[in-house]
Amino acid sequence: MASKMKKEKVAIIGSGLIGRSWAMLFAGVGYQVTIYDIIPEIVEKALKETKLELESVEKQGTIRGTLSAAEQFACIRGTDNLKDAVTDAIYVQECVPERLDIKKKLYGELDGLVGPNTILASSTSTFMPSLFSEDMKHRAQVLVAHPVNPPYYVPLVEIVPAPWTKPEHTTKARELMTEIGQKPVTLSRQIEGFALNRIQYAILNETWRLVADGILSVKDIDVVMSEGLGMRYAFLGPLETAHLNAEGMLNYCDRYCNTIYAVSETMGPTPRMEGKVAEQVAKEMEEMLNEHLQIIGTNVILVPYESKHVEKYHQWMKSEELQELTASEPLTLEEEYQMQASWRNDEDKCTFLILDRQRYEDTKDEIGALVGDTNIFIQSHPEAEDEQPQTDRLAGEIEIMIAEPTARGKRYGWEATLLMLLFGVERLQLQHYLAITKDTNAKAMRMFERMQFRETKRTAIFQEVSFERPVQDDWISWMKDQAGSYTIVPYPG
Ligand SMILES: NC(=O)c1ccc[n+]([C@@H]2O[C@H](COP(=O)([O-])OP(=O)(O)OC[C@H]3O[C@@H](n4cnc5c(N)ncnc54)[C@H](O)[C@@H]3O)[C@@H](O)[C@H]2O)c1
16 A cells, blocks of 8 residues: 555645545545645545545545545645645645635745745636736746646646746646646646636637527527537547548638638627626526426425426326316327427426325336426516516416326425425526416415415406415525425436
8 A cells, every 4th residue: 555655745725626626636646635724624624525525436436546545535634734734745736716815925925935846836717827926936836727627527737837937847737637637738828718718718708699699599509519519529629620520621721711710700799798688698597497407395306397298297188177277278199299398498488297206216107206297487577566666577477286186185286386486486586476276276276375375366257366476585484494405406307
């Protein structure tokens, strides 16, 4: 075991998210890692959590490096003293918050503590190294080693020298990164945004322009990446892609350079990601997300409505009682599939199906565990009297159906409605709710009254009763209390 460990010391300054990842990566190949944080309790917490994390990745088979979890953890120690942390270290990886004043102050302190050979590498995502090293005696030892979150799983590290960084330190940092299993790239000189963010921002800017100009919806712009460009770029860089897209790079340039130039000339000025467009994108993102999320409550699980659920849904809707209660016409199976697809594409509709959690966990049969559905139709609500009558507020019309007769009387509808109302408030930013029920549906009317909705309208001709409820803090607290604990997690499908 001793032979796998190294004698050289590496210091991690700042034991937050990034610092912990770096500590694991350096310990993975046996460096003696000392972690430091300005808050001593954070060092203790980081040590405890790193031990658990190492054990967990070892169990999952995703542990990095050449040593066991126990051997790696034996390489890591903590300290609450900066001098102790950096004395005799060959390499310091700084991971303090992204604030120039904090970085400048820390590098001032490090300048008085390190010898002439210690490399001082910053994890900064945005600051060029000259910004915090200019006045240092040891400035030739400072560079940026910018990781990508989470560094334990994403190997790229951008090595960025300041104008005064000694090339031998840049080379040594690159070698170290390779040794710990990361994939370093070295910029020849510092530049704003380094490489990754410059490319990321170019993509974001064009994405933004296409959405702001109404060319593509938020949903479709992501499809361009996830189902197209991103698939290529997961394996090849843009230049290699170009090389393979024609008979070599020169042929590609020959064929496409005029087109690429002409299209690029139409791209327009750099957009500002703010204002009305930002609000609209945020709203559409939130709405899209429910396609990939499930809500796990105490007795029910809410899952997105997918085509695999349609047959069961179709069976339910053959019931005349349900047709009457939901005011819906019988559909053919084909029409039901079309309806499911149109709901899914409708950005103003959010649908979850309800599973009996116990049954699902016992059988792992999702279709067998389905008991009903709940929907929110999003709309703007201008005329609410309670507050800000002049401004449109985002409102949701909530619906709930417990279709399985055996699931009734178990308060599944109560819990599912609360979870859906809370989802609408937290994820869709709804500020007002409506509920419309048949006047014969005494159960639903009682439920909305007990949920503190107020009856606002009766329409005799349709035999309907409308209820409303503004979203207020005390009501949210009450709903959370009633709903019990729940988690919103990705839906594996
Ligand atoms: N989080 C990311 O996605 C990400 C990705 C790449 C790079 N980075 C960069 O990594 C650095 C750290 O980010 P993070 O997400 O780990 O932040 P974090 O907030 O999780 O952790 C920062 C830690 O630094 C400690 N700290 C504050 N001042 C200190 C000081 N003077 N000396 C020692 N410790 C101090 C804090 O107590 C905290 O524990 C930032 O520069 C950030 O830009 C972050």
